[in-house]
Amino acid sequence: MQTSPSLIEIYNMEKHYIKNKLYNTSVLRVVDGISFSISKGETFSLIGESGCGKSTLGRIIGKLLVPTTGKVLFEGRDITKLVRKKDKKLQKDIQYVDKEASFKWNKRSTIFKMLEKVLETHEMCSNTNGHCLISHLLNSMGLAHIAYHPIQGLTPGERQLVNIACALVLQPKLVILDDPLSGLDLSVQSQVLNILSHIKKKRAITYLFISDNLNASYYISDQVAVMYKGRIVEKGTVSQIYEEPIHPYTQALMSTVPSIYKRERIVLKGAPPSSSCPSNGCPFYRRCPFAQEACKSRQPLLREIRSGQFVSCHLYA
Numbered sequence: 001m002q003t004s005p006s007l008i009e010i011y012n013m014e015k016h017y018i019k020n021k022l023y024n025t026s027v028l029r030v031v032d033g034i035s036f037s038i039s040k041g042e043t044f045s046l047i048g049e050s051g052c053g054k055s056t057l058g059r060i061i062g063k064l065l066v067p068t069t070g071k072v073l074f075e076g077r078d079i080t081k082l083v084r085k086k087d088k089k090l091q092k093d094i095q096y097v098d099k100e101a102s103f104k105w106n107k108r109s110t111i112f113k114m115l116e117k118v119l120e121t122h123e124m125c126s127n128t129n130g131h132c133l134i135s136h137l138l139n140s141m142g143l144a145h146i147a148y149h150p151i152q153g154l155t156p157g158e159r160q161l162v163n164i165a166c167a168l169v170l171q172p173k174l175v176i177l178d179d180p181l182s183g184l185d186l187s188v189q190s191q192v193l194n195i196l197s198h199i200k201k202k203r204a205i206t207y208l209f210i211s212d213n214l215n216a217s218y219y220i221s222d223q224v225a226v227m228y229k230g231r232i233v234e235k236g237t238v239s240q241i242y243e244e245p246i247h248p249y250t251q252a253l254m255s256t257v258p259s260i261y262k263r264e265r266i267v268l269k270g271a272p273p274s275s276s277c278p279s280n281g282c283p284f285y286r287r288c289p290f291a292q293e294a295c296k297s298r299q300p301l302l303r304e305i306r307s308g309q310f311v312s313c314h315l316y317a
């Protein structure tokens, strides 16, 4: 249930790509009619198997990718048609942290210098204020001891934390974390997650957390949306999605984390359909153990089945 006002609202978002294999043209529906909102101060996770469209949606919200159709409101302002490069406020307010820390900076530069440069680029803070801001941030992220180390000697975990620091130093309102734990050791993953939660408790910040790491998303999220083939099949609070999932796909997904979802393992048959052969029906019907006739021909709507828990499934229509 949402209590605080929405920071960002997404309406009917779609992203299609035209695939042209030797003139046999087809349309890839990577994001296929998605609507949701994220309240101020919450952590909203997008989960689902690889290729379901999570990053594409994240990049659209981060204004790094233009959608085919749809509308985005940020603090009530329609930003759908705004160009990120031309809007300084938007560049600062919405930060996108990519899955791999890829520094475009001089590898011999120190972390402190790099963060100074980020502030300078965004015309933020005089020197003294900037230095305070950076020191404070590095302290709260447990990075103060390596503030003057060159970037080239950092471990993968430190590089990812510095990548996140580059976003946080701008004091954004929304941080999109696209698979921030990818490629990190388990112990480093929990360190990054702890730091993200710690920062969130201290600042009025909202996270959009994109991941196929179900344990991590359980740990950090308030709200969760489950994606399947470019659509949201279920959305609710973290306990609703992980402990009381309703959609057959969510149930199968959660059965892979027996430490949280205490039911029998569900093994799905087949593979997800290609995004280039959309059907009018439910994208999950070929693999669904409960598929009915209606599932083949009619796309189910996302409906509220329990308070705050939305499901797109004909079983509950």
Ligand SMILES: Nc1ncnc2c1ncn2[C@@H]1O[C@H](COP(=O)(O)OP(=O)(O)OP(=O)(O)O)[C@@H](O)[C@H]1O
Pocket (backbone or CB within 6 Å): 017, 028, 030, 048, 049, 050, 051, 052, 053, 054, 055, 056, 057, 212, 275
């Ligand atoms: N520029 C593009 N042109 C064509 N297809 C694309 C393009 N970008 C992404 N796709 C396809 O869109 C689908 C969704 O990709 P996306 O990266 O959004 O998925 P994801 O859920 O984030 O997966 P992962 O966790 O593996 O990154 C994939 O099948 C991908 O190949």
